[in-house]
Each structure stands twice: as structure tokens, then as C-alpha cells.
Amino acid sequence: MKKYTYNTEVRQQLDIILKRSESDQQDVRTTVLDIIDRVKSEGDRALKDYEEKFDHCKLDSLKVTPEEIDRAFSETDPALIETIKRSAENIRNFHEHQKETTWTIHPKDGITLGQHITPIDRVGVYVPGGKAAYPSTVLMDTIPAVVAGVDTIVMVTPPDASGNINQNILCAAKIAGVTEIYKVGGAQAIAALAYGTETIAPVNKIVGPGNIFVATAKKEVFGKVAIDMIAGPSEVCVVADSTANPVYIAADLLSQAEHDEMAMPVLVTTDDKLADQVIAEIDRQIDTDLRRKAIAKASVTDHGFVFVCDNLDDAFELTNQIAPEHLELAIDNSEKYLDCVRNAGAIFLGMYSPEPLGDYYAGPNHTLPTSGTAKFSSPLGVYDFIKRSSIIQYDRDNLKAAADDITAFAYSEGLDAHAKSIERRFSNDA
Amino acid sequence: MKKYTYNTEVRQQLDIILKRSESDQQDVRTTVLDIIDRVKSEGDRALKDYEEKFDHCKLDSLKVTPEEIDRAFSETDPALIETIKRSAENIRNFHEHQKETTWTIHPKDGITLGQHITPIDRVGVYVPGGKAAYPSTVLMDTIPAVVAGVDTIVMVTPPDASGNINQNILCAAKIAGVTEIYKVGGAQAIAALAYGTETIAPVNKIVGPGNIFVATAKKEVFGKVAIDMIAGPSEVCVVADSTANPVYIAADLLSQAEHDEMAMPVLVTTDDKLADQVIAEIDRQIDTDLRRKAIAKASVTDHGFVFVCDNLDDAFELTNQIAPEHLELAIDNSEKYLDCVRNAGAIFLGMYSPEPLGDYYAGPNHTLPTSGTAKFSSPLGVYDFIKRSSIIQYDRDNLKAAADDITAFAYSEGLDAHAKSIERRFSNDA
Known part of the structure; x- marks a missing residue:
């Protein structure tokens, strides 16, 4: 962990210190465009070829069968299945509070305005394979869509060399409410979701994390379909005062660090002594038996930061500049600082x-939004799976009363036919 | 207007008939990437050079002064200013209903969950110059940001060769609540908003329509900042039964057609006789004195469609496939069909x-969403200018009760340090 005193110089150099770089990989984009073109023209044939090439798996059929899902349940620890179900229930309950409903208002007699809420018809959820196959992410990406009322939720995920999908992923998908599952990953999976093939019907929106090929493909198909944000390395920022427990903070920073060599664990504290305690405690805890110790070490060493601030005002100024994915407030009466x-x-x-x-x-x-995108974006939620349509209804008298304003505005913009659409409705009036 | 009977064949060929093509312009992208790079490295110098090159305007200063705004008000028809103010008030009143507030829930004693709402700090609004300089769009793109509580709203718009901005645009900007205005357009303006220059501080989100260079630049900076949707040609779809008035429908289709040669006016009707009446009426109305007659003619001829359906069920099936930007329901008891x-x-x-x-x-x-993107996106609104942050607070007892589920889930995903962050909090418990 690199330690800085938060002063004017650090304030100005913050972006350089944090090194949250943009990726600019022209070679990846060229590969991805080729894959998208081939999936558009050759459909399932291209998907199967790419699965053989990238995942070393010869597939007869892309679709996961009900029998494969049943087998996953029978082979998974029943206690873990109950854990997944309890987690899913908590996620569902929270997201129910994000539901929106159609509303109308009547600013005057004879005028109705409003907002009509409808779910997106078809959503695709990308789930990475291998070691990054996280059933928790299947729940998080699927359940808000289910709560929103999405009709069809299509999951895509790369199979292993034997053509199998991680059993925990299949259980989580079933529990969450996924309606179709296909064995395909990478840029080819994103292309299939956006443009469709013989087997996979196109969706309207694609969500879910993935490697640089998946992220680049999502950025390319953006516009044809909607996508969630492009996820960068995971981040946690802990704001701590002298009342905080360095053992807990070190443990929380390490839990973030083990995700990825690029993950960013940050401590922002008003207490220089605590800063040193946390740094020492990380060194101690990292030498226990963590399966991902090497990853955590790389993250802490290369992307771990401690900032010591004069006061909590500075701490929140810094934190708002960082705009972290996860923010822990390890300060006395933490809930009082929410508005900071x-x-x-x-x-x-x-x-x-x-x-x-x-x-x-x-x-x-x-x-959640990473890489500072919390400055303009939000956690995935039910709001990402609905659309709003405006409602406008005027009666004759109200349109007539508004006619002069509308036609004046339209003529001022040179749009005569806009004005005439109003005028023709009243041209026979005295 | 091309007329079709809506049958199985038309259903299958719909995308081909409508020809709403994706633009794929590699040469534009190369130019835009060059512009972005130069603005990143040279700042204001690059902006002024590009303004001289593209808008034939030598600028000493990019910023619009309060005196220029005062002059715009003194030179604009006072009646038009009052029209703009009444329109702005209606827009503000409607968007007030879209405001969201922070909420918390308490699923159990000792647990607080919720959603914290904050406005985006800084927003950029792009406004095209020349004939497409629409003060109405300045109102529509700015007022939701003002209602959301955005602190700084930066407008960019290309000047004419004398270095001036359309006076109606300046009046609308002031009335809407824009806080800073700069004389710069094209891809260079988008680059300046995303990356900042000496004069223009970077923003968090960019909204507003523009030509292919502006749209491509917005797509390129997406991720660094948020953007609204990439707008395609404007569209209207009128669903009409035998009670509809062909004179009004023709006028409304033409009002859309005059926007752009690529604009798409569509009639979907259950009445073949009405279809023919509307086609004849368009021919009659288009030969009146419209300033944009040639544009309207091109739109109607190349992108105008009439579909005759057996019944309203088919009409709504078709309409939902088209997913039009604007939908007029010119049918008896139209409000009863909202849920269709x-x-x-x-x-x-x-x-x-x-x-x-x-x-x-x-x-x-x-x-509004164009090109079928209403299948997954919404009108611009207050929701586009706020972010949500999740709130999570557990007390000791509730975390302890959840500890087994959390650690089991974490170990199943191979994330030991995640489990230990929970365990270390209870390691001294008996």
C-alpha cells in the first residue's frame, strides 16, 4: 500500500496516482469486429467454430437442456442451494422497492400527461466461465430483470472443454429465473445476443461482466441493443476515523484485492496511526492461507493506496473524486455522513x-459502477430493465389555447409543416 | 408513401421494408479519433484551429459573455421570448414529477437498506448550429438536468463565420438554466466536454443531438463519460381506425417528414379507404408553401409507409415491432388502448x-428514442441526470446471523478473503 498525505499536490495529481487508465486496444477491436461479422453472416455455424477454437469444445447443440439443469441440482451441496435461495430472496425483496408504475397527471381539465412503464421484452445475461464463474453475479444480473417483468431472459456462458457449464451457475440461473441458457462465450456470444442466430433469438439489452473481448463486443453492439456499463477492475474505498478497527479494515481491503491484480483497495483516514496499523495488518493477514494470495499481493502492491487527511471534509472531497465502486464508512455515527x-x-x-x-x-x-463512473451511473437495478413512454392527450379547447405558442415556436425554427399540423385542425373555425 | 397489406410476408420482411440501417462509417471514426487525440493533447489551441477549419470562424475567446446573452434578448421578438418561457414552464412542471428521493427500508431491526439519490455534478449539452439550431431542444435537454439538481450545465454549439451564436438559442439557454456556453461544435466539442481543456472543464455526461461526427465522437467517449442515446432520423407512426381524419393525419405525417430526408412517417390503419385518403391528402398538402418541401417530399417518397391491417391487434403487433419515436393513436377511445x-x-x-x-x-x-431503440430506452428525463447509490447497514447481531450464508457463498466461489472479512469480525466469539 502506498501512503500519501492528502495535500494540494496530491489533490492535483490524483488521476495520475490512481492510474485508472482507459484501455485502448485497437487489435482487440479488429478481432471483435471480425467475430461479429462472421456471427451475423454464418449464425450457429460461427458460434460452434469459435467455441471449438477458443474454448476447445466441440458442441452438437448450444442449448442447455432441462436434464442438464436437473443434474446440476442433484450434484450440488443442498446447503449451498439453500444459501443461494436465501440470497436470491433478499435480492428480490430489495429490488421490489425499485419498481415503478405508470402515472398520469391532469394539469388542467382536458389535459392528460404521464409516463407509461413497460418492461423490456428480451434481455441477455453474459456470465464468464472458468474461475470467474460467479453464481452470485447470475443472481444480481437476473433478478432485477425478473422483478421488472422481462418476458425472456437469455443466459450465455462458455462451456468447459467437455461441453459442461459450472453446476453452481446452472443452479443460480434456475433459482434466479433465467428462461434460456446457451453454451457460448466471448465476443461471439455478444454478437449472437445482438443479432440473433438460428438458435438464439436476438435480445434488446445485454448485461453482465466479461473479459476485454466481451467488453469490446458490448461497446460495438451498443446502439443496436442496450448494454450495461463496461466494468473495470473492482474497487473499495474505506473512510475511517480513529474509532475504526484496523483488523476489520485490512480484511475488507484484502477481500477486494483478491478479485484481480488490477483491483484497487483504498483507505482514506483522518488518523495517521490507524493508517500505519492497517498497512501492518494487511502484511500480516495476507500471509494466511488465501487461495488467491498472489493476486491479492499484486493488487495491494500496485494499486493499493492510503491517504491521510486533515479532517473528514477533506476525506469526503477525496472520496467523491475517487467515486469508488464500494464505499465503507468506518467512522463514528457513520449514518450521519450519508449526505457527504x-x-x-x-x-x-x-x-x-x-x-x-x-x-x-x-x-x-x-x-456497480467502477473506474469513477459512479460520477454518472448507478448500480444495476429494476430501472435498467424497464422503458418509459411519455403520454400526451389534449382536448380541442386546450390545443386551441396552445395553438399560437406552438405555431410561433415552429415557424421560428423554420418548421412550417409543424405549424400547419396545428393550424389545419382549426382552419374552419371562425 | 408505399402501401402494404400487413400479412405474414410483410411481417417477416419488416426490417428490410423499413430500411432503418445502421451506419457504419470507418472513415468518419478515423477522423473523429484524430480530433479527439488532438483536443486531448493541445486543448483550446486545437478547438480554435478546428473552428477555423470547419466553421470558418477565427475565435479569440471560446466563452459566450453575459453581454452576448443580453444582446440576444434585446434583439429577439418579445412575443417569442414569452412563448419560450411558457414552454419552459410546462417542461419544468412535467419533469418535476420524475424526481426521485432517497429511501431506506428496515427489513429487520438492526438492518437498514436503501437507495441514496444524488445529481450528476456537471453535464454537457451539445446544440447543433446552422439550420438545425433548435431552441426547443435546448429547453428539452437542459431542463431535466436543472430539475435533477445538476450543479453545472455546459452548453457547446458551433458559431457562424462571424463568431456569433443564433440568438434564439442563447435566449433558450438562459431561460432553461444553462450555466456556461462555449462556441465550439463537432467532434472537437465532444472531446472538450469529455477530457477538458484550459477553458472548458470536463463534464460527467454529454447529451444532445448532432451530425455523424458528433454522434461518432459521443460513442467514442462513452465510458469516460455517460452519453444519451445516439439519435437516428426522426419517426412518427400513426395508428388510425375509420374514425380518424385523413387531413389531420396527413398534416402530422408531413410535420415529421420535413425534419430530414431520412425521416420516417408511417401510417398503420385498419381502414383501406382511409389509407388511400391519407396518401391523396399528403400529395395535396405537400404542394402548399412549405419552406422544407423538398425534404418532406424525399422523406415521404423514400421512407414513408402505409400498412393496412385486418384489425387493431395486428396494428399494435406491427407498431410494437416498429417501436416508433412518436406514436399517435388516432382511434376511437384511444386512451383505452394504452396498455397495447x-x-x-x-x-x-x-x-x-x-x-x-x-x-x-x-x-x-x-x-426520444429513435430507430427502434424504444424497445430498450426511454425519453430523456430527470432519471438521466441522477445517480443512485445503494445503502447497506447491518448491526453485529444481524451480520452474525448471516455469516454462515455469506462465508459459504464466498468459499464456493473461491474467494477466501471475502469469507475472512466476515470471520475476523467474530473470531473472538466463543
């Missing part, structure tokens, strides 16, 4: 709300 | 709710 937070994906309050509680269990979504 | 609409940007009900009422005056936004 302008930019964060999820806010964890107090010493018994560590980030893994949100990753797995509490209910709010764990698909 | 699944995909549309704005829905105009009845014979006295023509589309220009929504473009200029009623209050709902006129920045």
Missing part, C-alpha cells in the same frame, strides 16, 4: 457492514 | 394531440 457522499456505487455504513455482505447477501445489487 | 403499447418513445392520444404539441409545448421531453 456524492459519488459511490454502494455505501456500507458502520463496522458490521463489510463489502462481502453486499456482494452476496444483503439484497442491493453488486453490479 | 409496449414500445414507443411518446404516445399521443386522440385527434387533438398532434406530435408538434409534444415537440414544443405540452411538457414531456421531445428527446
